[in-house]
Amino acid sequence: MKNIQLKVFGRFKKYIPKGEILIPVDNVETVGELKQQIHRYLIKNIPSYNEETLVFESALATEVDILNDDDQMISDNHYTILPPVCGG
């Protein structure tokens, strides 16, 4: 078990106003598996969070790269979750 520091943007701020959250994760090998655990944690621990698809429509990123769901986890414990975008 380890903790990851998850920075959030956009729609996630509705549920995590301070913009980041510590999430315990266990035995994750891929980014897609991490997303599953993030989703379960938010549903269980944030009463107002009722989004069934938001995590899965979002991309995880490091400070410099957007990650693919099938990417292997890196050793870094800091991630950012990027919900669907709407610039312009």
Added chain:
Amino acid sequence: MNNVKVSITNEKINVDVLCQCQPSREHGASNIFCGYVRNKNLGRDVCLVEYECHAKLCYKVFNEIATEALKKWEPSANILIIHRNGPVLISELSVVVIATTAHRDESYKITRYIIEEIKQRAPIWKKEFYVDGETEWVKGHALCQHRKDDCLENSQHHTSGR
């Protein structure tokens, strides 16, 4: 790349920005796309929009998009992309894309390509404030890095937006 300038700003964008992307001596065309905040969206009266950007990734994506446009149409084009961050009032500029090229066709194509790709790929989010006091994060486009080619192809058929 010397002929690409990208910027994210918390300051109001004004017409001085036009001076930041001058045509080279071989350029005969300059095309400017301006996006403004409008007072209605999906039937609701909007009084303010607040943009949020992941600045570091935004700069990277803006540069990638501009580089793609240069390769696709004209390597010697000059390109400027400026996007607002933070609160933006109705009728204020939210984004400006300028392309200067040898002939007009490429300048149209480059600015169109860049603004459509920004809407699909740049890590930017928009919160709308309505006159009735409510707020809402605008639903957008899922980032799909792992199928970048598919995304690029799809976005060329994307015609919504300003």
